[in-house]
Amino acid sequence: MIARTLKYVFMLSVLLALLGASVCMAEIKPATRQIPRQGPLTEREMDWARTAWSYFQNNVNPETGLAGAQPNYSPFTMWDLGAHMGAILSANELGLIDDKEFDSRMRKIISWLNVMELFRGDLPNQFYSADNGAMVDWANQPGALGWSALDLGRLLIWLRIIKERHPEYAEQIDRALMRWNWTKLLDRNGTMFGASYYQRDENNLIRYAEGRLGYEEYAARGFGLWGADTTAASAIHPYSTVTVYGVPIPFDARDPENEHAPNFVVTENFVLDGIEHNWDLPENRNTNVYRHTDPMQAKFAWAVYKAQEGRFLNTGILTAKTEDAVDQAPYFVYDTILGHGIPYATLSHEGKAMPELACLNTKAALGLWVLFKSDYTDLLAEVASTMFEPGKGFYVGRYEKTGKINRAITMNGNGVIMEILLYKVQGKLLKYSNKKSYWDKFFEKNSLPSKALPPWKYQPYITIHKYDP
Amino acid sequence: MHSSNNEPFAYRAATEEIKPRSVSSSNSLWSNDDPAQLTDKQRQMAASAWAYFTRTVFPETGLPQGAVGSDTLTMDNVAGYLAALTCAKRIGVLEDIEFHERMTKLVTWLNKMQLNSLGVPNSFYSGRTGQSLNGISQPGEDGHSALDLGRLLIWLRIVRNEFPTHASAIDRAVLRWNFRKLIDADGLLYGSYYRDGGLHSYREGRFGKLQYAAKGFALWGFEIAASMKSDNTSLITVNNILLPFDNRYSHISPIPRPQGEPLQIGAVTTAEPLLDGLEFDWKIPVTMIDSGTWKLDLKSLQLARSTYAVQKSRYEKEGKLTARTAHNLDRPPYFVIDSVFALGDPFATMDKSGKPEAGQACVSTSAAFQLWAMFEGPYTDLLMGSVETLFDQYGGWYAGFYEDGGATNKAISLNDNAVILESLAFVLKGPLFKTNPQPGYFELTLEAESFGAQGVPASKFQSQIQPMLNTGKAEPQP
Numbered sequence: 001m002i003a004r005t006l007k008y009v010f011m012l013s014v015l016l017a018l019l020g021a022s023v024c025m026a027e028i029k030p031a032t033r034q035i036p037r038q039g040p041l042t043e044r045e046m047d048w049a050r051t052a053w054s055y056f057q058n059n060v061n062p063e064t065g066l067a068g069a070q071p072n073y074s075p076f077t078m079w080d081l082g083a084h085m086g087a088i089l090s091a092n093e094l095g096l097i098d099d100k101e102f103d104s105r106m107r108k109i110i111s112w113l114n115v116m117e118l119f120r121g122d123l124p125n126q127f128y129s130a131d132n133g134a135m136v137d138w139a140n141q142p143g144a145l146g147w148s149a150l151d152l153g154r155l156l157i158w159l160r161i162i163k164e165r166h167p168e169y170a171e172q173i174d175r176a177l178m179r180w181n182w183t184k185l186l187d188r189n190g191t192m193f194g195a196s197y198y199q200r201d202e203n204n205l206i207r208y209a210e211g212r213l214g215y216e217e218y219a220a221r222g223f224g225l226w227g228a229d230t231t232a233a234s235a236i237h238p239y240s241t242v243t244v245y246g247v248p249i250p251f252d253a254r255d256p257e258n259e260h261a262p263n264f265v266v267t268e269n270f271v272l273d274g275i276e277h278n279w280d281l282p283e284n285r286n287t288n289v290y291r292h293t294d295p296m297q298a299k300f301a302w303a304v305y306k307a308q309e310g311r312f313l314n315t316g317i318l319t320a321k322t323e324d325a326v327d328q329a330p331y332f333v334y335d336t337i338l339g340h341g342i343p344y345a346t347l348s349h350e351g352k353a354m355p356e357l358a359c360l361n362t363k364a365a366l367g368l369w370v371l372f373k374s375d376y377t378d379l380l381a382e383v384a385s386t387m388f389e390p391g392k393g394f395y396v397g398r399y400e401k402t403g404k405i406n407r408a409i410t411m412n413g414n415g416v417i418m419e420i421l422l423y424k425v426q427g428k429l430l431k432y433s434n435k436k437s438y439w440d441k442f443f444e445k446n447s448l449p450s451k452a453l454p455p456w457k458y459q460p461y462i463t464i465h466k467y468d469p
Numbered sequence: 470m471h472s473s474n475n476e477p478f479a480y481r482a483a484t485e486e487i488k489p490r491s492v493s494s495s496n497s498l499w500s501n502d503d504p505a506q507l508t509d510k511q512r513q514m515a516a517s518a519w520a521y522f523t524r525t526v527f528p529e530t531g532l533p534q535g536a537v538g539s540d541t542l543t544m545d546n547v548a549g550y551l552a553a554l555t556c557a558k559r560i561g562v563l564e565d566i567e568f569h570e571r572m573t574k575l576v577t578w579l580n581k582m583q584l585n586s587l588g589v590p591n592s593f594y595s596g597r598t599g600q601s602l603n604g605i606s607q608p609g610e611d612g613h614s615a616l617d618l619g620r621l622l623i624w625l626r627i628v629r630n631e632f633p634t635h636a637s638a639i640d641r642a643v644l645r646w647n648f649r650k651l652i653d654a655d656g657l658l659y660g661s662y663y664r665d666g667g668l669h670s671y672r673e674g675r676f677g678k679l680q681y682a683a684k685g686f687a688l689w690g691f692e693i694a695a696s697m698k699s700d701n702t703s704l705i706t707v708n709n710i711l712l713p714f715d716n717r718y719s720h721i722s723p724i725p726r727p728q729g730e731p732l733q734i735g736a737v738t739t740a741e742p743l744l745d746g747l748e749f750d751w752k753i754p755v756t757m758i759d760s761g762t763w764k765l766d767l768k769s770l771q772l773a774r775s776t777y778a779v780q781k782s783r784y785e786k787e788g789k790l791t792a793r794t795a796h797n798l799d800r801p802p803y804f805v806i807d808s809v810f811a812l813g814d815p816f817a818t819m820d821k822s823g824k825p826e827a828g829q830a831c832v833s834t835s836a837a838f839q840l841w842a843m844f845e846g847p848y849t850d851l852l853m854g855s856v857e858t859l860f861d862q863y864g865g866w867y868a869g870f871y872e873d874g875g876a877t878n879k880a881i882s883l884n885d886n887a888v889i890l891e892s893l894a895f896v897l898k899g900p901l902f903k904t905n906p907q908p909g910y911f912e913l914t915l916e917a918e919s920f921g922a923q924g925v926p927a928s929k930f931q932s933q934i935q936p937m938l939n940t941g942k943a944e945p946q947p
Binding site: 088099100104110122166167168170171174436437439442 | 476618762786787788851854855857858859860870873874876877
């Protein structure tokens with residue numbers, strides 16, 4: 001009798017299991033664990049890499065070796081330049097270009113870094129032109145604007161990655177950084193400072209603590225990698241959370257001090273921190289993609305992912321949001337997970353709501369896809385991988401409301417996608433060579449006090465004044 | 470034992486062992502038909518260097534350009550072309566038929582080229598027309614360089630020993646020269662310069678270059694003992710490593726010097742000491758009576774070791790990749806001497822007149838290849854890694870990259886590419902000079918005939934050749 005009951009129970013459970021399996025095929029299950037995608041690229045993913053790389057085949061100026069931020073738009077920022085270098089490295093490692101082409105592209109950029117005009121002789125300007133490598137404003141007119149510490153932070157990260165992987169460029173990279181005046185960048189507490197002319201008045205340069213939760217920690221990694229003390233910038237406090245679909249979304253609890261430090265929560269910085277640093281502290285040699293020595297950042301990234309997955313599961317809107325370009329005015333929006341306290345807000349630079357410009361963003365979708373293996377990100381990649389113009393690169397994304405393609409194509413977006421694919425093959429992108437470079441050897445005996453170099457020696461004495469005519 | 474980095478007397482002689490790279494063959498007792506081969510990548514490197522010569526040779530004259538975009542050709546360049554032909558053939562990137570076709574044209578020209586009024590090959594020729602040129606690139610004469618001719622004699626001898634087809638024509642070409650104007654009774658070398666409508670001789674050659682060039686004369690039977698003595702050398706410490714250098718005074722402005730007389734800087738660079746190693750394994754090509762062998766040239770060997778050790782130490786101390794030699798530039802002043810040590814300064818860079826050009830310092834491609842071939846180790850691996858992509862898609866290796874900024878120095882010169890081919894041929898087959906005891910046209914003719922006016926055979930006439938300058942031989946000449 002008992003045996004007979006057991007038999008029924010067994011058959012029933014087999015039936016249920018079969019039923020369960022068939023249901024699962026159609027159903028998107030929420031991710032429960034953070035599993036990165038790792039392994040060689042499939043043929044389809046190689047096609048993605050080729051598509052992203054085509055941006056750089058088409059848009060690099062052969063004379064200067066530089067590329068504009070978008071096709072037919074020559075200005076680019078130091079953030080974009082970091083993406084450009086990342087794309088070159090990825091193309092080489094993925095086998096799209098040979099060593100010779102890698103070298104000729106990389107060498108042009110590094111030698112330009114050694115001769116570029118600096119803003120007031122101090123630091124790289126906000127924009128340069130790919131036409132001639134000169135300082136420009138956003139309209140490609142000659143102009144000095146100030147600098148962005150966030151952009152420089154990302155550039156520092158990529159210079160370090162290149163230098164560690166290719167020691168033959170180390171000396172020139174180190175020299176380029178010794179040109180910078182570090183007294184203007186970081187104060188004694190480790191806060192990063194950017195600067196701009198107030199209303200373009202050359203007698204009124206304002207300096208501001210730049211970066212809010214997310215971007216600030218990401219850029220601070222770059223400064224940390226070169227030996228700076230970034231205590232204040234790397235601290236996550238003060239922060240708070242807003243819970244959406246059961247997910248606590250962290251945001252910077254400081255009042256937005258000015259328009260230079262918006263505290264929006266977006267995807268890109270968490271993705272970049274994950275693929276480049278594996279959410280590890282600077283100089284940490286850990287390469288295990290399941291272990292993170294800065295676990296709070298990994299947790300924040302997970303929350304940002306879960307909030308977007310939660311929105312899809314609850315509303316059916318495919319969500320992968322980050323700040324990016326759009327193909328219509330105002331040409332750039334902060335497409336946020338949390339902006340000014342509103343979940344999934346889409347805001348212009350001035351904070352005006354622009355819900356019609358909300359996008360499913362390609363680089364964010366693929367970033368989530370590689371860092372968080374799940375049913376939902378499979379779906380994201382399916383959609384994102386169709387949004388490209390053959391031979392030109394990936395589009396920025398697709399409008400949530402209309403489903404129309406956002407036809408902007410950006411250097412940063414395509415560069416980030418190349419990095420993402422390299423991460424799938426290699427894991428954490430910052431690999432240490434354990435070699436002492438020109439930088440280390442130079443500062444063993446020398447110092448450049450007027451530039452506050454080395455930072456570990458001079459930073460405790462730096463005070464940055466907010467106004468600096 | 471106690472020592473410290475800051476201890477001023479903690480210097481040491483460079484003791485770096487010479488560790489030449491060479492490809493191994495899978496030759497064994499059971500299979501002996503599998504000779505050593507360069508890797509595909511190395512063959513590709515050789516092909517890129519050889520491509521310079523397919524790109525720059527003028528079909529009318531068979532002569533190459535001294536650098537891409539320049540028609541001017543020195544005797545050093547002609548030697549480089551001979552070296553490139555020979556090495557490309559040994560490596561296997563040049564077919565037999567093409568080799569002989571090119572060699573025939575070159576040797577024919579050597580037999581009919583216009584010599585200067587002293588009866589030796591002029592300093593400059595036009596690759597396009599084959600005519601000799603004066604200092605402003607017009608047909609005429611400008612003097613000669615015994616150092617260039619020494620290198621030419623080395624390579625003429627190597628080709629002659631290896632290819633009987635061209636041997637007698639080469640011997641005839643050498644028999645045209647007037648050696649009385651090139652070398653004296655004791656074996657010191659003389660160049661000449663043009664001034665006031667005529668050519669004037671001067672003692673030429675500083676430590677390193679002099680010994681290398683003199684070996685070329687020894688190969689053709691001349692006594693070179695005085696050149697090998699190198700009594701004008703001192704040692705200086707760079708990064709606490711002893712580096713020998715020529716201590717003779719160089720005239721530097723504002724001290725007046727006769728116009729037109731070339732300044733001899735006597736810089737320590739990578740090229741000559743390592744060419745000596747690549748070609749002769751630092752031996753003096755004078756057969757010792759008692760043992761029948763060649764003696765080791767200890768001074769040149771020490772120079773080569775120190776040159777390497779000092780450059781490596783600069784990387785270890787300061788993180789600056791260093792591989793230095795004289796090289797062309799893709800911007801004014803178009804040529805600099807990039808030294809390990811010159812005119813009292815370590816790692817000085819200057820133009821031919823001694824003017825400092827610190828911003829033009831480069832990591833030289835050819836110097837990197839030479840160091841890589843002769844000293845196997847992580848430092849030279851890194852050097853090679855930094856230059857291995859610096860070749861032009863149309864043929865030829867770039868001169869290198871600027872230390873300041875890392876931009877590619879896109880000058881492409883004959884010498885760099887010839888030296889690269891020599892380095893790769895050395896990796897394949899060891900020292901490049903091959904002896905051939907068989908007497909050729911040169912020796913057989915001189916047994917029966919003599920050319921007293923030209924100072925050959927040397928065994929008969931060299932003791933009569935007087936120094937052309939009436940100053941004492943031991944005195945340095947500007």
